[in-house]
Amino acid sequence: MAEVSMVVNGRTVTRTVEDRTLLVEFLREGLGLTGTHVGCDTSQCGACVVHVDGKAVKSCTMLAAQASGSDVTTIEGLASGGELHPVQAAFKEHHGLQCGFCTPGMIMAAVDMIARHGGGALDEATIRAELEGNICRCTGYHNIVKAIAAASETMAGMKTAAE
Amino acid sequence: MAGSVEGIGARVQRREDKRFITGKGRYTDDMAVAGMAHAVFVRSPHAHARVVSINAEAARAMPGVIAVLSGQELVADGVGNLICGWMIHSKDGSPMKMGAWRALESEHVRHVGQAVAVVIAETRAQARDAADAVEVEYEPLPAVVDALDALKEGAPQLHEEAPGNLIYDWEIGDAAATEAAFASAAHVTRMEIRNNRLVPNPMEPRAALARYDEADEHYTLWTTSQNPHVARLVLSAFYNIAPEHKLRVIAPDVGGGFGSKIYIYPEEMVCLWASKKTGVPVKWTCERTEAFLTDAHGRDHYSEAEMALDGENRITGLRVKTVANLGAYMSLFSSSVPTYLYATLLSGQYAIPAIHCNVKTVYTNTVPVDAYRGAGRPEATYLLERMMETAAREVGMDPAEFRRKNFIRSFPHQTPVIMCYDAGDYDASLEAALSAIDYAGFAGRKAEAARRGKLRGIGLSCYIEACGIAPSQAVGSLGAGVGLWESAEVRVNPVGTIEVLTGSHSHGQGHETTFAQLVAERFGVGLDTVAIVHGDTDKVQFGMGTYGSRSGAVGMSAIVKALDKVEAKAKRIAAHLLEASEGDIALEGGTFKVAGTDKELPFFQVALAAYTAHNLPAGMEPGLKEGAFYDPTNFTFPAGTYVCEVEVDPETGKVEIVDFVAADDFGTIINPMIVEGQVHGGLTQGIGQALLENASYDADGQLLSASYMDYTMPRADDVPSYRLMTTVTACPGNPLGMKGCGEAGAIGSPPAVMNAITDAIGTNALEMPATPQAVWAALKAARPAQAAE
Numbered sequence: 015m016a017e018v019s020m021v022v023n024g025r026t027v028t029r030t031v032e033d034r035t036l037l038v039e040f041l042r043e044g045l046g047l048t049g050t051h052v053g054c055d056t057s058q059c060g061a062c063v064v065h066v067d068g069k070a071v072k073s074c075t076m077l078a079a080q081a082s083g084s085d086v087t088t089i090e091g092l093a094s095g096g097e098l099h100p101v102q103a104a105f106k107e108h109h110g111l112q113c114g115f116c117t118p119g120m121i122m123a124a125v126d127m128i129a130r131h132g133g134g135a136l137d138e139a140t141i142r143a144e145l146e147g148n149i150c151r152c153t154g155y156h157n158i159v160k161a162i163a164a165a166s167e168t169m170a171g172m173k174t175a176a177e
Numbered sequence: 178m179a180g181s182v183e184g185i186g187a188r189v190q191r192r193e194d195k196r197f198i199t200g201k202g203r204y205t206d207d208m209a210v211a212g213m214a215h216a217v218f219v220r221s222p223h224a225h226a227r228v229v230s231i232n233a234e235a236a237r238a239m240p241g242v243i244a245v246l247s248g249q250e251l252v253a254d255g256v257g258n259l260i261c262g263w264m265i266h267s268k269d270g271s272p273m274k275m276g277a278w279r280a281l282e283s284e285h286v287r288h289v290g291q292a293v294a295v296v297i298a299e300t301r302a303q304a305r306d307a308a309d310a311v312e313v314e315y316e317p318l319p320a321v322v323d324a325l326d327a328l329k330e331g332a333p334q335l336h337e338e339a340p341g342n343l344i345y346d347w348e349i350g351d352a353a354a355t356e357a358a359f360a361s362a363a364h365v366t367r368m369e370i371r372n373n374r375l376v377p378n379p380m381e382p383r384a385a386l387a388r389y390d391e392a393d394e395h396y397t398l399w400t401t402s403q404n405p406h407v408a409r410l411v412l413s414a415f416y417n418i419a420p421e422h423k424l425r426v427i428a429p430d431v432g433g434g435f436g437s438k439i440y441i442y443p444e445e446m447v448c449l450w451a452s453k454k455t456g457v458p459v460k461w462t463c464e465r466t467e468a469f470l471t472d473a474h475g476r477d478h479y480s481e482a483e484m485a486l487d488g489e490n491r492i493t494g495l496r497v498k499t500v501a502n503l504g505a506y507m508s509l510f511s512s513s514v515p516t517y518l519y520a521t522l523l524s525g526q527y528a529i530p531a532i533h534c535n536v537k538t539v540y541t542n543t544v545p546v547d548a549y550r551g552a553g554r555p556e557a558t559y560l561l562e563r564m565m566e567t568a569a570r571e572v573g574m575d576p577a578e579f580r581r582k583n584f585i586r587s588f589p590h591q592t593p594v595i596m597c598y599d600a601g602d603y604d605a606s607l608e609a610a611l612s613a614i615d616y617a618g619f620a621g622r623k624a625e626a627a628r629r630g631k632l633r634g635i636g637l638s639c640y641i642e643a644c645g646i647a648p649s650q651a652v653g654s655l656g657a658g659v660g661l662w663e664s665a666e667v668r669v670n671p672v673g674t675i676e677v678l679t680g681s682h683s684h685g686q687g688h689e690t691t692f693a694q695l696v697a698e699r700f701g702v703g704l705d706t707v708a709i710v711h712g713d714t715d716k717v718q719f720g721m722g723t724y725g726s727r728s729g730a731v732g733m734s735a736i737v738k739a740l741d742k743v744e745a746k747a748k749r750i751a752a753h754l755l756e757a758s759e760g761d762i763a764l765e766g767g768t769f770k771v772a773g774t775d776k777e778l779p780f781f782q783v784a785l786a787a788y789t790a791h792n793l794p795a796g797m798e799p800g801l802k803e804g805a806f807y808d809p810t811n812f813t814f815p816a817g818t819y820v821c822e823v824e825v826d827p828e829t830g831k832v833e834i835v836d837f838v839a840a841d842d843f844g845t846i847i848n849p850m851i852v853e854g855q856v857h858g859g860l861t862q863g864i865g866q867a868l869l870e871n872a873s874y875d876a877d878g879q880l881l882s883a884s885y886m887d888y889t890m891p892r893a894d895d896v897p898s899y900r901l902m903t904t905v906t907a908c909p910g911n912p913l914g915m916k917g918c919g920e921a922g923a924i925g926s927p928p929a930v931m932n933a934i935t936d937a938i939g940t941n942a943l944e945m946p947a948t949p950q951a952v953w954a955a956l957k958a959a960r961p962a963q964a965a966e
Binding site: 051090117143153157 | 859
């Protein structure tokens, strides 16, 4: 057994877990944060993407113990003060989701993608290439790509306004 | 109020989205109940074997293990075998040959992944550890995976009930008339066509949580179902789990289905049975590889097709022989897919005077095959549209012109294979698509691509499909074990808010939005005053669920009928209160008005009056709640044209889809945004079939593509942005004129892609999936000198 302690969505949590507990199991079963999903066993689908210390991570590929001491953000922690994150808002506006199962991982990956590219507007080819690690079976990606492009523009505008 | 901001035709953003984008969706695996234990199944590693012994002693002694259960106990407890709900008779009149399928098989396993036992333990990890410790001794038997091989003399036999592995040998159409067409044909086109086996892969794996309440002798099942009432009916009537009133089935948020969540699988019923047997709630969540090994697969047809043309290139006959692989067992609706959902669509958009089709279905040592997005119609469309393109090439006619020459143009049109098309305008969708892609300019684009060293090709697909399945009497006469109507109940609350209880089930389709738009359109009330309730057998009246693109055409038609009744009663109340004649009352913008006066009553006041019942018309019952059942009068017939342009790199065989235009006729559209999303998804699944996806078995029956590392799911950079458009002919068969849009993309796109690739590479010898290796090999075979360079 291992004692793990981390900050999840701004709250410090400490639990004793089996050594083999995956971060996604810790989040879903240990903390009841069921917005992070498991869609495969091989780290391909990306439904489980969360942010660990600001970077997108497939939480099915990391032990909870490895994340001890980290700052973790899940889909539940993305909106602030009841206001949707621009990526969340863009997914809704552009119909970037249908069944919703891949959506949390898609959104967390998109937030990371936009940040890694410097917060500027992203083009379609970049977005499609960057989505390599996230599978959606419903939308054909068409509206996901539109949503991420729109969110990247919104966020670039916000960044410019802040400067 | 047509054209209103929230009514029919409005691009309303989805009401269900907020919970999904904030991580507050409630899927089955998100559910937890006190004392819950976890199930993990012990599965056969062999495709075909006798089970010699099962030794669970060591497993039972492991930490946290509550029980290890096997098939003997299941049979002893009287749990029934799994069923196939659609009876098909062979052409000699004999009924289909169905082998027994037990939820846990302790004697004779017939595919890799078949469950032989189940471990129930306190945690999932403990159950997994113990499942590994269950010792099963097998005596392997020879296996057969290919349907043609299974029909051969001396092939391994799967079921005593089905000699020669033949389930049925069925036919449709007029063999003599078709033979006559071929005898007088000026040209005959012949092809062998394979439709590759696919795995549906909704992103949410199947899951079940079963709880037994001993005091009430009552079960609750949360499960990933497209049709919870049908699940309850089957679990109750055929598997003997419990009478219907003692079994509540809840399908909460469900993460996609595409057909694979219609069926009642072994695992869900084992959870119910085990929850009573162990006295603890039992949860099972499928792992992805388990899903590959147990979710019903799709397609897997081999066909020989012949098309007869007269001297003017008019089609005079079509003859098809198909062998369909149904896997190791007959899944719930498997028998209907390669028959009434397939061969009845072989006329396509064309006036073909004579058609004959023979279908043999076969057992093999593979995962059972059943309906997957399109279900039979993609197989028919692929066959016919590959034939159309090939025939046009053979007679030297432009493929678009060849199709125009043979289009059906008068309606209703009775085909030689049961279907009677009610309405359509195939020229309209063809011309819209050709114009959008600039068909005339293709030669220039091809020349330009050639200068870059790329082979550019263009391919058409003019599909038709049958949705809104279907008139209950008609499907009953064809062997269906159920009626295929839908139900609705509209409850107006005393304060005027409205709840619509529907037998349809939403697992991505956005019913909570579109169904509410219908109410907004009819009553002029805001969407925020309407709730759509579905997916719980305790809340909603019996309904048939969602599959076959039926929730609009059938499900919403039931809601229309219930709304009609509510409106009629409300108008009587309004007329009474306003002291006007009932015929003078109109409902506009959420208000009942008396024609030619300024007298009016808002909707909520009429609702309140219905419940206070202080002043109702003489003899009227209080309340404002009405139910309806809608049974369609015919199938609906969505149709359209897809045009695909590809560029092939001759060095690598890699195919890039450079343009894709879809022109669909879905009849009336409630929410264009949601309809476009359905098409995007369908197109991507169809392109996945054409380019990427294949359930690949080795000769021993091992599924080689049983994970996302091996089975190529379409990624974002595999597909283009699509260009969509619609043409509209209203469906005359239902009150809203809707046809259905959920499957069209997956039905129409594979032949468009393959026609484009074969146009580009100049050879027709190519099968799906057109992987770079397959395309390169086809190129090399066709042009050995160039490929060698």
